[in-house]
Amino acid sequence: MKRIHVTSTGRVWGSAIMLVGSFFAWSAPDISYARKELLTQEEKDRQIRTELIHLETLALTSHGPIQAAGLTQAAARRLEQLGYRTVVDPAQPHDVTVKVKCEELKTWEGTERSGGDADMVDAAARLWKGPACQILYRFGARWAEWRHEVRTDFATPQEAARKAGQADAGAYAIAQLIERLQTDPFPFLLAAEWGQSARLVATLDAAGTTAPQKQIVVGLLGAMQAVDAIPRLTAALTDPDPGLTQAAATALGTIGHEESIPPLLHLFNSGTPEQHRAAALGLGRLAPLHPNSDIVPTFLSALPNEPVPMQTILVRALGKTTDRRVLEPLRALHRSVLKQVRSDSTPELKELLTALGIALDGFDGVHTEE
Template sequence: DVDLADAPNRLWKGPACLLTYFLQQNDFQWKKEVRTTFADARQAAQDAKVDDAGKYAMEHLNQRLAEFDFPVLLSAEWGQIDRLLKLLDDPNTPKLRKVKILSVLSDAHAEEALPQLTKLLESTDLQQEAINALSGAGVDSIPLLIDLFQTSRQSNLRAEAAKALGIVASKSGDPRTIPPLAHYVSEVLPHLKTSEDIDFPLLTELVWAIGKLRWGPAIKPISELQDKVWLIHDNSKEMAELREATSWAYKAIALQDAAMLQTY
């Protein structure tokens, strides 16, 4: 647990609040630490031109506690998905809390959340979060994610769908996840002449996703894409990230193919 961002820390990293709970007088050793984004409250207050460093630190800590949403995390910890779904369906639930619920559902293996998440895809302000949460609904979400990837006109939603398919692929190994993504790469390859022809956020997420399943037939389009991105003169951060993703995906698939050949 010490590797998690919200794990208790013995070293001073700024104002913090330790959350835990007792159930029927039993300490379940569930501890989460919420910290401010700054370690030095005095310096942070000075930078913000505020005289009272203590008050400034407490205001920021209260803000972080509101974002942390202890009850939502605890419900997820206890596997009380039905409670989270009721909150998600309640029109009085603040948007920030709904975003947090969708975030924890993505890690909760909550297949029962699929109908509610499908409904949320109609919401214009929570679509990305709902798509991300679909990755926690398991293989049942694959047809919906593929449909979103293939039919959405919004590049950011297609990228989220590709990312979610990659997560499902890595958890389940379901072969349905990758062919539509590999087909997209094959389709765009002939049109990639300059950086202006590349939708970097979409293509980068898509390539990472392909590498997670290590699907053998994808090695051809990934190999061709790897050649192309190095032929295009572009030193931007976006291109560097795409090159890194392409190189990793190619190696992952090639290693998988080599391992299978040795097996036979």
């Protein structure tokens, strides 16, 4: 096992730093790659090769800094799970510096150019004033435009500590943040940020990776468009966990490579109802990208016999193609649904009717002639 050297620092960091949040909404995780265009090729290569991390931590309460050894150990242990190593001295060789700053009451640092809850899950929230950890990193002297925020489920440390029978609200808040760090996906987010898809793939088979964490990792691989992950994602299509199956199918669709089509078609035709639905969602993303594939004929063949919720999924996918073979089947289904729908019809049937209208409108609004 690789040795982990950890450190904590009581130094108060200098001037407030304006940073931009970059990650994704995991439901499925969203990564902003636009800013990577600002990096030089050398910096991009350094990101992919990142392995040795200088880890800095700071724990602040309303009475000032406190011992951060527990915080440092928790962060280092999580990074070790992905094969990273950490060093104690910034003068020692390292690829990147990761800072973890945890506060009893979050310090408001002003508005940002972008980012926040609208951009990514668990990003820095301007309105959150409770306990929070800010995780950020830099290459050399250059700060990356990335930030991840970890928050407790309570906003008032004094009240939460009192309910828990703890006298020191600051120590209690920091302890709860450390507990959150032990399961938070920040190591996965950093690996995705640095383009390390192989490291993420390895975590799917690592002992201790929980089912929710696997779903996050799979979502990240999709968002990264990691073609090298297609074989492992294909294997996940038959995982006993239906949540992982759906995440894998969606990720394969997001990657958009034609290599993903055969396994998804097989799952669509022979899988369980949950796998059938997951495959439809993945194939729906691939259909517009690969017009000469078997996706459209397969969907058209299945459409009449599917239950209403599945018909809605297929209609939405077919409506995003430019294949005019879908017109007559969609028109026929539209006429059938129009005869069935009433003001008291089920929400599912009304949703199907809406999906059909939108799909047919994509072909010059032809359904309005009926």
